[in-house]
Amino acid sequence: xxxxxxxNKPNLQQSLKTGGCGExxxxxxxxxKTSCTVGNQTCEK
Amino acid sequence: xxxxxxxxxxxxxYMLLDINSGAVHVIDKLAYEIMDYFDGTNDAAVLGxxxxxxxxxxxxxxxxxxxALMDEHQLFASDIDVPPTFRxxxxxxxxxxxxxxDCNMRCKYCFGDxxxxxxxxxxxxxxxxxxxxxxxxxxxxPFRKHFEVDFFGGEPLMNxxxxxxxxxxxxxxxxxxxxxxxxxxTTNGLLLDDEKIKWLNDNHIxxxxxxxxxxxTHDRMRPDAGGQGTYDRVMRNFKKFVDSRKGEAYYMRxxxxxxxxxxxxxxxxxxxxxxDVLSMEPVVLKDxxxxxxxxxxxxxxxxxxxxxxxxxxxxxxxxxxxxFHFNMDLSNGPCVAKRLSGCGSGHEYFAIAENGDIYPxxxxxxxxxxxxxxxxxxxxxxKLSRYFRESHVLNKEKCRGCWVRFxxxxxxxxxxxxxxxxxxKPYELGCELQKKRLECALYVQAVLALEKMEQGEKVGEFxxxxxxx
Numbered sequence: 001x002x003x004x005x006x007x008n009k010p011n012l013q014q015s016l017k018t019g020g021c022g023e024x025x026x027x028x029x030x031x032x033k034t035s036c037t038v039g040n041q042t043c044e045k
Numbered sequence: 046x047x048x049x050x051x052x053x054x055x056x057x058x059y060m061l062l063d064i065n066s067g068a069v070h071v072i073d074k075l076a077y078e079i080m081d082y083f084d085g086t087n088d089a090a091v092l093g094x095x096x097x098x099x100x101x102x103x104x105x106x107x108x109x110x111x112x113a114l115m116d117e118h119q120l121f122a123s124d125i126d127v128p129p130t131f132r133x134x135x136x137x138x139x140x141x142x143x144x145x146x147d148c149n150m151r152c153k154y155c156f157g158d159x160x161x162x163x164x165x166x167x168x169x170x171x172x173x174x175x176x177x178x179x180x181x182x183x184x185x186x187p188f189r190k191h192f193e194v195d196f197f198g199g200e201p202l203m204n205x206x207x208x209x210x211x212x213x214x215x216x217x218x219x220x221x222x223x224x225x226x227x228x229x230x231t232t233n234g235l236l237l238d239d240e241k242i243k244w245l246n247d248n249h250i251x252x253x254x255x256x257x258x259x260x261x262t263h264d265r266m267r268p269d270a271g272g273q274g275t276y277d278r279v280m281r282n283f284k285k286f287v288d289s290r291k292g293e294a295y296y297m298r299x300x301x302x303x304x305x306x307x308x309x310x311x312x313x314x315x316x317x318x319x320x321d322v323l324s325m326e327p328v329v330l331k332d333x334x335x336x337x338x339x340x341x342x343x344x345x346x347x348x349x350x351x352x353x354x355x356x357x358x359x360x361x362x363x364x365x366x367x368x369f370h371f372n373m374d375l376s377n378g379p380c381v382a383k384r385l386s387g388c389g390s391g392h393e394y395f396a397i398a399e400n401g402d403i404y405p406x407x408x409x410x411x412x413x414x415x416x417x418x419x420x421x422x423x424x425x426x427x428k429l430s431r432y433f434r435e436s437h438v439l440n441k442e443k444c445r446g447c448w449v450r451f452x453x454x455x456x457x458x459x460x461x462x463x464x465x466x467x468x469x470k471p472y473e474l475g476c477e478l479q480k481k482r483l484e485c486a487l488y489v490q491a492v493l494a495l496e497k498m499e500q501g502e503k504v505g506e507f508x509x510x511x512x513x514x
Contacts (some may be wrong), residue, residue, distance in 0.1 A: 001110045003076045006119060007494035008375035009505025010067030012451065013122060019380020020130030022393070023191045025227070026139035029388045030329060030408065030457030030475070038384050039452030039483060042374040042508075044191075 011043070021045060049121050051448035052080050055488035056353055062487060063114075064448055066122035069375055070114070071491050075099055076107045083111060085121045125451070127439055131382040135392030135434050136186035138193065141407045142177055144169045144207045145199040146399045150233050150275065152267050154302055154328045154335050160199030162398075162411035168203065169399040171210035173420065177397040178215055180420040182222060195229045196250075197396075197407055202236040205244075212248050231255065234279035234286075235269065242286050249294070254283050257299040258311020258325070266302065284319055296322040296369070302335040303328075306344050309352045316359070316366045324369040327478050329460050337474060346481050353485050357492060370482045371489045374508050384438075387454030391417065391433025395424075405433055408459035415462075433458065433468065441469045443476075453479045 024044045027037055051062045052072075059077040061070040072080075075095075082091045088108050095104045114120035145168045148160025160166070181192060194215060196208050208230070215226040230245070231253040245252060256279060257263040264274030287295055297320045301308035312325050327345075330336035337345070352368075359365050388394055391405030398410050401420040409415040418425035438444040438455045456475050458468040465472070493509035 001113070003073045003107045004061075004110045004114065005071045005495065005498075006068060006114070006504060007071060007491045007498070008067070008069050010063075010069075010119070010375065011377060012065065012067035012125070012381060013118060015380035015382075016125065016128040016130070018130070019128070020132065020382035022136065022138055022189055022383075022386075024379060024383055026193050026394050027388050027454075028457075029390075029454055030326075030460055037370075037452070037479070038379055038387055038454040039486070040369060040372050041379045041383070043377050043379055043383075 015043070018045075019043075047124060047446045048448040049124075050080065052077060053484050055484050056350060058488060058491070060484070060487055060491065061120075062448070063120050063122055064451065065125050066119050067375070067378065067451070068114070068119035068122075069487055069491055070119075071495065075103060076110070079104065079107050079111070083108070085111075085115055125381055125439075127385065127437075128381050130380065131385050133434075135386065135389060135430070136189060137181050137184040137393060137395065138189060138191070139195070139389065139394040140177055140181055140193070141195045141197050141394070141396040142169060142174055142207075142211065143198060143396060143398050143407065143410060144174065144196050144201045144211075145204040146410075147203055148199040148233070149203065149235050149270050150200065150267055151270055151272070152233075152300075154266065154300055154330060156329065156408055157199065157410075164398075164411055167399045169207050169397075171207045173397070173399065173401045174207045174211035175214045176401060176420040178211060178218060180397075180403075180423065182218060182224075184423060190224050191227065192224060193227045193229065195231065197231055200233055200236070201230050202232050202241060205241065209244070212250070216248075227251065229253065233267070233275070234282045235275060237279075237282040237286055239285075242289050245286075246290050251294040252286070254279075254286070254295060254297045254320075255299070256280065256283065256297060256315065257301075258305075258308070259314040262299075262305045262311050265304070266300070280318060287320060292321070296324060296367075298324040298326065298369075300326050300328050302330075303337055303341060304335060306341060306348055309348055309355055312352060312368065313355060316364075321366040323366055327475075329457075329463070329472070329475065331463060337478075339474060342474075342477055345478065349481050349485050353489060356489065360493075371486045373486050373490050375487075375490050375494070376505050376508060381451070384451045384454050386434075387437065388457075390458055391415075392430050405429075406459060408457075409462070412462070436468050441471065443471050447476075449476070449480050449483055452483050 053060050059072045061072050082094045146161050147166040151159050229251040233255050257266050260276045263276040269275050297315050308325050315323050396404045396407040403417045404410045424430050438450040441455050444450050444455045456471050460472040460475050461468045490509050497507050
């Protein structure tokens with residue numbers, strides 16, 4: 001594309017069906033502790 | 046109305062996020078302007094709006110590209126509702142053990158009242174610590190294999206007896222139950238001597254090291270109980286510690302306040318001191334001279350822009366560092382269920398006070414209306430636990446339509462309670478800082494992705510997010 005460059009292949013919609021295993025690391029929404037909010041995480045599957 | 050896209054300008058680039066798919070697009074100025082009008086169905090109106098300002102052919106090109114994205118479900122993707130993968134009731138996966146509600150520092154911004162959390166200074170017994178592990182294993186469900194236990198305080202190194210007893214017990218349970226415990230500790234470093242360093246390494250404890258960056262910032266904010274600066278003592282210990290584990294399984298974190306809004310200098314000071322897995326967080330205080338205010342936001346935004354520049358400059362010079370808030374895996378991020386669960390406080394994650402009482406998280410310890418039970422009887426306030434479980438972004442009025450909802454997961458319940466007495470009313474300043482950090486992170490990740498794409502790598506087949514130590 002000339003005007004738009006997409007930089008990822010997102011998985012959010014797909015994960016509506018496949019997610020929820022709960023094996024991922026806990027996050028901390030205030031970031032006071034793990035420093036890692038949800039958005040900073042990777043799926044562990 | 047729920048926002049479907051978010052567009053923003055960051056460090057000179059135009060960015061477009063499709064909220065419900067998570068697609069991130071780097072766009073040119075024309076496309077950026079067109080997105081002020083385009084809703085997926087109104088090409089003729091857009092052409093009319095742009096007439097006379099841009100050549101019609103160029104506008105038609107952009108519209109064609111936007112429709113191609115829609116066909117790929119990467120623009121105006123369908124709204125997300127609570128999926129069946131989000132269980133009605135949470136299963137316990139993580140605990141924070143307040144092994145020492147006591148501390149040998151008196152940090153100026155401490156949310157735990159110098160470690161005591163408004164209660165008597167006390168330490169957790171080994172029996173309570175082991176009972177907490179039993180509580181977790183009795184409430185984790187039959188399938189989950191990975192658990193986390195964090196030794197917290199106060200200062201956890203003040204109670205090594207319990208830390209060691211719990212570690213030994215957790216390792217035994219790993220073998221018996223065929224599960225895995227990730228054990229972590231957050232320390233201020235004052236007591237980090239050779240013996241403890243060896244024990245932490247031998248027992249595979251991941252460690253969070255607290256410092257505030259520059260010597261003058263650190264010494265002003267983090268005095269010991271006698272009021273003396275601690276920078277030289279803790280940095281000597283931290284360096285020895287990190288070298289001893291070859292830079293693995295640690296990260297260094299700091300807090301910025303109204304007194305160091307030039308916190309980029311503190312982040313760089315950490316790296317210059319020999320550490321490269323870093324984080325720097327905004328202080329959360331209701332009032333007082335250190336508290337951040339709404340009027341500070343423009344200055345803080347400017348500082349995050351500076352931090353982005355410094356981060357990318359060091360990356361390009363081959364001496365990059367890891368900064369937690371810029372880390373994102375845009376192609377393999379958390380599932381929707383996780384984004385609704387958020388930190389899990391009060392339903393998947395609990396803090397255990399020194400006497401075995403259960404609270405939704407470490408910040409709630411001592412807030413008696415949030416006492417949820419104890420390790421012997423379990424979570425007895427089921428109604429409160431359910432309220433936490435259901436306090437996700439699709440149920441919080443101000444979050445439901447916000448563009449950042451699937452990245453912040455609604456912010457911090459403890460902060461919401463502190464400012465509004467209600468975990469469903471977001472702490473607004475925290476929201477604004479989160480949005481800015483996310484814009485910076487999306488930009489950083491886009492820049493790194495474009496570098497990979499120029500090297501011939503295909504979108505979706507690479508991650509720019511480095512593994513978390």
